[in-house]
Amino acid sequence: MLEVHSIPGAFTARECEQIVAASQKAPANEALLVGQNKDHNLRRADVTWLDDVDGSDWVMSRLINLVRRSNTSKFDFDLREFAESPQIACYKASDGGHFAWHSDIGDGPVARKRKLSMVVQLSKPGMYDGGDLEIMPGAYAVTASRHQGSATIFPSFLLHQVTPVENGDRYSLTVWAHGPAFR
Numbered sequence: 001m002l003e004v005h006s007i008p009g010a011f012t013a014r015e016c017e018q019i020v021a022a023s024q025k026a027p028a029n030e031a032l033l034v035g036q037n038k039d040h041n042l043r044r045a046d047v048t049w050l051d052d053v054d055g056s057d058w059v060m061s062r063l064i065n066l067v068r069r070s071n072t073s074k075f076d077f078d079l080r081e082f083a084e085s086p087q088i089a090c091y092k093a094s095d096g097g098h099f100a101w102h103s104d105i106g107d108g109p110v111a112r113k114r115k116l117s118m119v120v121q122l123s124k125p126g127m128y129d130g131g132d133l134e135i136m137p138g139a140y141a142v143t144a145s146r147h148q149g150s151a152t153i154f155p156s157f158l159l160h161q162v163t164p165v166e167n168g169d170r171y172s173l174t175v176w177a178h179g180p181a182f183r
C-alpha cells in the first residue's frame with residue numbers, strides 16, 4: 001500500500017530502550033494538542049521533546065534518513081525541513097492513555113506545513129495491551145506493526161488514532177517532515 005509505509009527494524013530493540021531511558025531523564029509535559037488545548041477526551045499521554053533529551057543527535061539523524069529514504073522511494077512529496085522537535089509519548093494504562101482519531105495537519109504556522117508523519121514503536125509489544133496505532137487510508141483502518149523498533153510513515157493528513165492502553169505503558173517516537181502546501 002502506497003499511503004502507509006512500514007519500515008521494520010528502523011531502530012534496534014537496544015536503541016529503543018536507550019531512547020526511552022534517556023527520555024525519562026528529560027522534563028515531561030502533559031500532551032498539548034494543536035492550539036495548546038488540553039483535551040483529555042482527545043488525548044492522554046506524557047510527552048517529551050526529543051530536543052530536550054541529552055545525547056539524542058544520533059536519533060534525529062536516523063529519523064531524517066528514514067524519512068528521506070521513504071519519501072524518495074514511496075511518496076515523492078516536496079519536503080523542505082524538519083521544523084519541530086520530534087516527540088516521545090508515553091501512554092499509560094493507569095492514566096487512560098490514548099489518542100482519538102485526528103489528522104496531524106493543524107492551523108498553526110508549523111502544524112499547517114506537516115506533510116509526512118512517522119511513528120516508531122519504542123516498547124516491546126508484550127509490555128502493553130491495547131495502544132494500537134490505527135491509520136485510515138481509505139474505507140478501512142490499517143493497524144501499524146507493534147514490533148519494537150518498527151517505523152510507520154504516512155501522509156500527515158490521514159486520520160489516525162491510538163486505541164486506549166489497557167495494561168502497562170506504551171512509548172512511541174513521532175517526527176514530522178514539513179514543506180509547502182499540497183497542490
Ligand SMILES: O=C(O)CCC(=O)C(=O)O
Pocket residue numbers: 089099104119133160162172173174
Ligand atoms: O503515538 C502514536 O502512535 C501516534 C502519535 C500521534 O499521532 C501524534 O503525535 O500526532
Ligand SMILES: [Fe+2]
Pocket residue numbers: 102103104117160
Ligand atoms: Fe498524530
